Amino acid sequence: MNLKIKKLLLKKNKSKIVSLTAYSKSIAKILDKYCDIVLVGDSMANVLYGHDNTHRITLSNIIQHSLSVRKGIKRSLLVVDMPKETYSNPIKALKNAKLIMKKTKCDAVKLENYKDNFKIIKKLVNNKIPVMGHIGFTPQFKKKFKLEGKNIKEINYLIKTAKLIEEAGAFSVVLECVTPKAARMITNITTIPTIGIGSSSYCDGQVLVTDDMLGLSGFYPKFVKKYTDLNRVIEKAIKKYTRDVKLRNFPSKKNFLNGTRVR
Numbered sequence: 001m002n003l004k005i006k007k008l009l010l011k012k013n014k015s016k017i018v019s020l021t022a023y024s025k026s027i028a029k030i031l032d033k034y035c036d037i038v039l040v041g042d043s044m045a046n047v048l049y050g051h052d053n054t055h056r057i058t059l060s061n062i063i064q065h066s067l068s069v070r071k072g073i074k075r076s077l078l079v080v081d082m083p084k085e086t087y088s089n090p091i092k093a094l095k096n097a098k099l100i101m102k103k104t105k106c107d108a109v110k111l112e113n114y115k116d117n118f119k120i121i122k123k124l125v126n127n128k129i130p131v132m133g134h135i136g137f138t139p140q141f142k143k144k145f146k147l148e149g150k151n152i153k154e155i156n157y158l159i160k161t162a163k164l165i166e167e168a169g170a171f172s173v174v175l176e177c178v179t180p181k182a183a184r185m186i187t188n189i190t191t192i193p194t195i196g197i198g199s200s201s202y203c204d205g206q207v208l209v210t211d212d213m214l215g216l217s218g219f220y221p222k223f224v225k226k227y228t229d230l231n232r233v234i235e236k237a238i239k240k241y242t243r244d245v246k247l248r249n250f251p252s253k254k255n256f257l258n259g260t261r262v263r
């Protein structure tokens with residue numbers, strides 16, 4: 001088994017797992033110092049491409065960004081989202097997961113739960129492709145953000161699904177927007193780490209979309225904590241640059257290229 005995954009599994013019930021998303025080398029390089037898992041999420045659809053949902057992200061989009069992220073990662077576990085439609089049957093899923101693994105040298109792929117796609121997880125795992133599952137709100141297949149696990153029937157369904165994902169061989173599972181009660185029960189019943197987003201502190205780890213927590217995306221649901229306001233920081237810098245150019249303060253002599261030295 002991949003050593004990084006082995007180390008991750010040992011964290012269950014011991015220390016919290018830290019995870020964030022990245023779509024480029026520059027952010028990945030910073031995350032690599034702190035995160036156990038860096039996820040190239042198909043949330044890039046909303047964050048980078050301005051789409052309303054994640055459905056139009058292609059295999060080539062995800063591979064392209066993963067190649068950039070890969071360059072910034074030395075120690076974190078690199079997980080790449082499989083875009084919707086790339087795993088609609090076991091054969092297609094295996095072909096596309098192999099391509100993602102080969103091209104991006106990632107450690108694992110993530111796929112969202114849809115109906116009973118446990119056989120897809122099994123197929124990939126049997127072919128030595130580590131898989132992270134994803135249950136609760138699954139943006140590729142559900143339209144509206146909705147909290148799941150609000151009653152015993154929903155909780156039982158989530159638990160059953162998480163167990164089937166574990167039995168299929170996944171090494172971890174994302175719980176997106178499930179109630180604290182459901183998160184606690186799933187985390188207690190499964191032996192693989194649960195990574196929560198909008199699913200309380202009962203999960204074994206947490207993931208957020210980096211652009212949301214940095215205040216860059218403009219998407220701030222209640223479960224997102226904004227750790228800084230990069231929109232404001234960037235606007236301030238752009239404003240200053242604009243003023244400098246107009247007032248001829250930039251470039252100053254310091255920024256002139258005279259000799260051969262560029263840096």
Ligand code: KIV
Pocket residue numbers: 021039040041042043044081174197207208209
């Ligand atoms: O695409 C993504 O960023 C994700 C996380 C929100 C878990 O799937």
